[in-house]
Amino acid sequence: MSANLASMPSSPPGDIIPLRNFNLLYQSSPSMSPKSTTSPLPDVADALVQYHNEILGGPPVTLTWKDVKVLVTHPDGSTHTLVDNISGFAEPFSLVAIVGAPKSGKTTLLRALSGRLVQDEILEGEILLNGRRQQITYGTAVYLTCDGIISEMLTVEENMYIAAVLKLPPTMSMKQKLNIVEQTILDLSLKECSSKQVGWCRNSKSLTQGERRRLVLAMEIVMRPRLLYLDEVTDGLNGSAALLYMTKVKLLAGEGRTVLASFQELNQNMFELFDYLLILGSGRRVYFGEARIAHEHLTRSGLHSPVEQNLVGYFLQTQSADYEEIVASMKLLQDLEKVDGLGTEVPKNIQRTLEAVYESSGICSSMAAKITGISIKKGAVLVHLVSHATFVNQIVTLAYRSFVSIARDLGHYWARFMLSIFAMLLIGTIFVNLDHSISSIQERASCLFLVYEILVYMTVGGIPYFHREIKVVTKEKLNAHYSVAAFIFGSFLSAFPFLFITALFSSCFVYFLVGLHSGFGHFFYFFFNLLVSLVTSEGLMMTISALVPISHAGMIVGSCIQTIFMLVAGYTARPIDIPHPIWTYPMSYLSFHRYGIWGLYQNEFQGLRFQHSTSHMSGQQVIDSVYHMVNPGKWGNILVLLLLGLFYRVLLYVCLMTTGTYMHALGLGCLENLGLQIEVAILATNEQDITRNAESAYEWHVLADIVILMQSAGFVKAEAAQRA
Numbered sequence: 001m002s003a004n005l006a007s008m009p010s011s012p013p014g015d016i017i018p019l020r021n022f023n024l025l026y027q028s029s030p031s032m033s034p035k036s037t038t039s040p041l042p043d044v045a046d047a048l049v050q051y052h053n054e055i056l057g058g059p060p061v062t063l064t065w066k067d068v069k070v071l072v073t074h075p076d077g078s079t080h081t082l083v084d085n086i087s088g089f090a091e092p093f094s095l096v097a098i099v100g101a102p103k104s105g106k107t108t109l110l111r112a113l114s115g116r117l118v119q120d121e122i123l124e125g126e127i128l129l130n131g132r133r134q135q136i137t138y139g140t141a142v143y144l145t146c147d148g149i150i151s152e153m154l155t156v157e158e159n160m161y162i163a164a165v166l167k168l169p170p171t172m173s174m175k176q177k178l179n180i181v182e183q184t185i186l187d188l189s190l191k192e193c194s195s196k197q198v199g200w201c202r203n204s205k206s207l208t209q210g211e212r213r214r215l216v217l218a219m220e221i222v223m224r225p226r227l228l229y230l231d232e233v234t235d236g237l238n239g240s241a242a243l244l245y246m247t248k249v250k251l252l253a254g255e256g257r258t259v260l261a262s263f264q265e266l267n268q269n270m271f272e273l274f275d276y277l278l279i280l281g282s283g284r285r286v287y288f289g290e291a292r293i294a295h296e297h298l299t300r301s302g303l304h305s306p307v308e309q310n311l312v313g314y315f316l317q318t319q320s321a322d323y324e325e326i327v328a329s330m331k332l333l334q335d336l337e338k339v340d341g342l343g344t345e346v347p348k349n350i351q352r353t354l355e356a357v358y359e360s361s362g363i364c365s366s367m368a369a370k371i372t373g374i375s376i377k378k379g380a381v382l383v384h385l386v387s388h389a390t391f392v393n394q395i396v397t398l399a400y401r402s403f404v405s406i407a408r409d410l411g412h413y414w415a416r417f418m419l420s421i422f423a424m425l426l427i428g429t430i431f432v433n434l435d436h437s438i439s440s441i442q443e444r445a446s447c448l449f450l451v452y453e454i455l456v457y458m459t460v461g462g463i464p465y466f467h468r469e470i471k472v473v474t475k476e477k478l479n480a481h482y483s484v485a486a487f488i489f490g491s492f493l494s495a496f497p498f499l500f501i502t503a504l505f506s507s508c509f510v511y512f513l514v515g516l517h518s519g520f521g522h523f524f525y526f527f528f529n530l531l532v533s534l535v536t537s538e539g540l541m542m543t544i545s546a547l548v549p550i551s552h553a554g555m556i557v558g559s560c561i562q563t564i565f566m567l568v569a570g571y572t573a574r575p576i577d578i579p580h581p582i583w584t585y586p587m588s589y590l591s592f593h594r595y596g597i598w599g600l601y602q603n604e605f606q607g608l609r610f611q612h613s614t615s616h617m618s619g620q621q622v623i624d625s626v627y628h629m630v631n632p633g634k635w636g637n638i639l640v641l642l643l644l645g646l647f648y649r650v651l652l653y654v655c656l657m658t659t660g661t662y663m664h665a666l667g668l669g670c671l672e673n674l675g676l677q678i679e680v681a682i683l684a685t686n687e688q689d690i691t692r693n694a695e696s697a698y699e700w701h702v703l704a705d706i707v708i709l710m711q712s713a714g715f716v717k718a719e720a721a722q723r724a
């Protein structure tokens with residue numbers, strides 16, 4: 001074994017080799033520098049393979065792109081160029097920054113390089129991974145945006161463990177997974193806040209924006225990707241939080257990862273971290289080369305800033321849509337108060353000049369030679385090194401995550417539980433101790449109707465929670481970390497205990513206070529009917545949450561559906577009096593309230609006798625003649641309720657697999673910048689497989705239609721619709 005390897009502290013099996021050990025391998029031999037092209041010695045090569053597999057999850061990835069052009073086709077057949085003839089490369093151990101003013105094509109280029117273009121976008125040019133045309137496999141790359149969608153009720157540690165269980169292969173031991181989690185938490189400086197809840201309530205104990213973004217990054221890093229696409233991930237962070245984030249990214253790159261990160265404004269300190277810089281202007285390349293010589297190159301190209309600053313930053317300012325206004329205002333201020341600053345207008349064609357100077361420069365030709373040199377070198381073929389957790393493991397993990405979230409969210413199930421008890425006490429004391437007179441028939445029926453409707457109606461209150469869950473799930477589904485079916489099973493399991501106690505306590509309070517049909521069998525049916533109805537209603541509300549983009553709109557739709565279902569259930573109007581087209585067929589039959597209420601009535605009235613003077617009326621007569629509720633019998637009604645519950649969940653599955661994706665996207669944030677939010681949501685997708693473009697394309701088309709519709713209704717800014 002070489003001296004280098006001997007100096008490596010031996011790691012116990014299953015432990016991660018700390019980063020420092022790897023650096024030792026490279027430090028003492030110049031030929032072994034990370035960027036060296038010479039083959040390592042055999043024993044060192046073994047250690048490298050072990051390092052790559054344990055730290056990076058596989059061999060490093062070199063990305064080259066030559067003359068990449070992205071065109072978009074309009075419905076009239078015309079095309080528009082979004083990104084024009086861009087070439088470059090990104091190597092392991094390096095951080096390539098793509099900078100440009102808003103709408104300069106940064107995101108489009110990153111999407112092109114990560115295989116996320118949509119159907120109407122045409123890609124020209126050559127993109128190679130390790131010198132080969134190949135697909136990005138699951139676990140190789142991550143694509144992050146600034147959305148920061150994450151389970152709010154969980155702590156940093158919990159989110160990390162769940163990410164590790166879901167994203168790391170089942171063959172890996174728990175010890176190895178925990179080691180990776182702990183190391184990642186340390187690497188991203190999340191130790192201090194590891195026991196903090198992510199947020200939502202935004203109390204003093206929740207995470208800062210910087211911590212939240214680092215956690216999102218950490219949750220992806222546990223999968224040990226080798227290629228990072230970071231799309232404006234520091235947007236909205238303050239200077240120091242952004243700098244800390246980027247220093248962590250730089251350290252991750254230092255472990256052998258290849259990083260491409262886009263920015264629309266520059267922090268000078270951050271600039272120091274970049275190895276290579278690609279400056280974009282209106283989709284065209286203004287500069288690609290080493291970051292440290294960019295300022296010098298721009299000076300030589302004739303760009304001069306009126307104030308002392310890095311010329312890259314100055315160039316970005318000059319390209320912003322507000323620049324002319326800034327110059328005009330600064331001129332006014334200079335006239336009035338002699339303020340120094342950006343009062344000088346840049347020549348209109350400065351970008352074209354810079355492009356031309358770059359094209360004829362030595363930097364351009366040396367970069368072109370380097371791109372060619374790298375792209376002809378055939379590196380490792382990307383294989384599926386990472387597999388998912390098993391289906392059962394996914395269900396258990398997701399059920400646990402959802403259960404913890406529910407248990408900590410006082411505004412959701414707990415609030416509903418307390419309100420249910422309160423409402424049942426209210427009903428119980430109003431209808432207290434009913435006798436068996438004829439007049440009690442109406443009171444019993446009203447009492448049962450009220451109990452049922454109040455409990456079922458309260459599930460509408462769960463829609464904001466379901467929206468949050470669906471946002472997270474939609475993002476994670478696109479990351480392909482687990483199956484949607486596992487989420488549906490998991491959410492059912494996690495909610496079940498809460499629905500169980502709600503149904504049980506409500507039943508206990510109301511049943512005995514009112515004096516409903518005595519006997520354990522009748523009480524059990526009453527409780528079971530309420531439980532199954534709550535499960536069914538939850539399924540319906542989750543489906544509505546997946547279909548209706550905005551939480552409040554979802555609650556309105558949910559309330560409307562519950563009201564219609566209530567009206568056609570057979571209490572407010574007798575089943576025989578409900579008009580036939582639409583209200584009876586199909587509405588009344590689709591209404592799960594009908595089966596729940598009918599079951600409760602059958603359970604209550606069958607077997608009772610009601611006295612009236614000298615005569616009496618049997619419970620069966622009440623069912624048949626007063627309420628006309630016949631088939632399918634009380635247990636038959638339960639069966640139908642169960643089938644409807646299943647049907648709503650199948651519907652939810654279909655929604656999440658298809659429409660759920662873009663509907664979720666619509667739900668991100670306020671309506672005002674809806675179009676932009678949609679874009680963020682789409683780009684937040686971390687599909688690892690280029691072949692999934694067709695699905696993205698479909699989503700994009702539907703989104704575009706929705707945004708245009710909403711703009712015509714005055715809901716979104718014209719800009720968003722124009723983009724769509």
Ligand SMILES: Nc1ncnc2c1ncn2[C@@H]1O[C@H](COP(=O)(O)OP(=O)(O)OP(=O)(O)O)[C@@H](O)[C@H]1O
Pocket residue numbers: 072082100101102103104105106107108109118120121264723
């Ligand atoms: N599929 C598309 N169809 C039509 N136009 C598109 C499409 N994708 C992007 N664009 C347009 O291309 C231009 C560049 O967009 P892109 O998002 O790549 O820029 P950006 O530099 O990332 O901007 P920002 O910093 O604002 O995110 C924008 O004007 C955008 O509206």
